[in-house]
Amino acid sequence: MRTHRIPSRLAAVAALGALALAGCTGGGTEEQGSGHSEHGSAASDNGGSAASDGGGHGSGHADHPVDGGPSPEGIVEASDPTYPVGTEVKLTADHMEGMDGATATISGAFDTTTYSISYTPSDGGEPVTDHKWVVHEELQDPGEAPLEVGDEVVVEASHMPGMEGATATIDSVTEETVYMVDYEADGMEMTNHKWVVESEIEPAA
Numbered sequence: 180m181r182t183h184r185i186p187s188r189l190a191a192v193a194a195l196g197a198l199a200l201a202g203c204t205g206g207g208t209e210e211q212g213s214g215h216s217e218h219g220s221a222a223s224d225n226g227g228s229a230a231s232d233g234g235g236h237g238s239g240h241a242d243h244p245v246d247g248g249p250s251p252e253g254i255v256e257a258s259d260p261t262y263p264v265g266t267e268v269k270l271t272a273d274h275m276e277g278m279d280g281a282t283a284t285i286s287g288a289f290d291t292t293t294y295s296i297s298y299t300p301s302d303g304g305e306p307v308t309d310h311k312w313v314v315h316e317e318l319q320d321p322g323e324a325p326l327e328v329g330d331e332v333v334v335e336a337s338h339m340p341g342m343e344g345a346t347a348t349i350d351s352v353t354e355e356t357v358y359m360v361d362y363e364a365d366g367m368e369m370t371n372h373k374w375v376v377e378s379e380i381e382p383a384a
Contacts, residue, residue, distance in 0.1 A: 247338070247359060247371035250287050251316040257356050260288035262380060270362065272379035274311050277364025282383055286371050287359035291315050292324035293376055295350045298334060300341025309350050312374040313338070314357060325352050338373060353378075 262268050266285045273279040292315040297308045315324045317336035330349045337343040355376040362369055
């Protein structure tokens with residue numbers, strides 16, 4: 180009898196050990212799986228919390244903050260803008276997906292020099308070309324306005340990841356009134372979006 184009991188006990192112990200190991204392995208796999216799921220949903224949430232730049236600037240640098248924040252220090256408010264603060268307008272710019280044709284409310288109107296720029300992001304991302312827009316007051320020690328096409332500047336704005344601190348080249352210059360706007364696109368509410376110039380705005384229908 181003894182010779183039959185020992186293998187049975189050993190078999191039972193082995194079976195219990197195997198079950199325990201299987202339980203540990205299964206638990207680990209499940210935890211890893213749920214961890215990856217959380218990463219996936221976090222990435223989706225990230226994607227949903229910022230808008231995409233439709234100007235061909237590359238997806239790595241297409242995320243604008245939902246709230247653009249206050250106007251830069253030193254910028255002068257427009258004394259008699261075509262579209263005063265609070266005016267409802269239609270956007271014709273296509274800087275970001277869902278912007279062209281969107282209804283917006285003017286949240287700021289300013290007299291300054293505005294530039295489109297090309298730059299390599301300071302965080303090592305892909306080069307960005309013809310980014311619209313930055314204003315003179317968002318450049319580091321720019322001197323007197325206006326700067327000229329081809330001038331190199333250091334950007335202090337943080338509209339997009341890697342923009343702040345980047346060296347940029349001026350692509351174009353405009354003296355139009357420039358505006359901050361609040362608008363909704365693709366279910367996202369953007370406030371104090373910087374910037375749209377007057378030629379990118381029409382009266383609301």
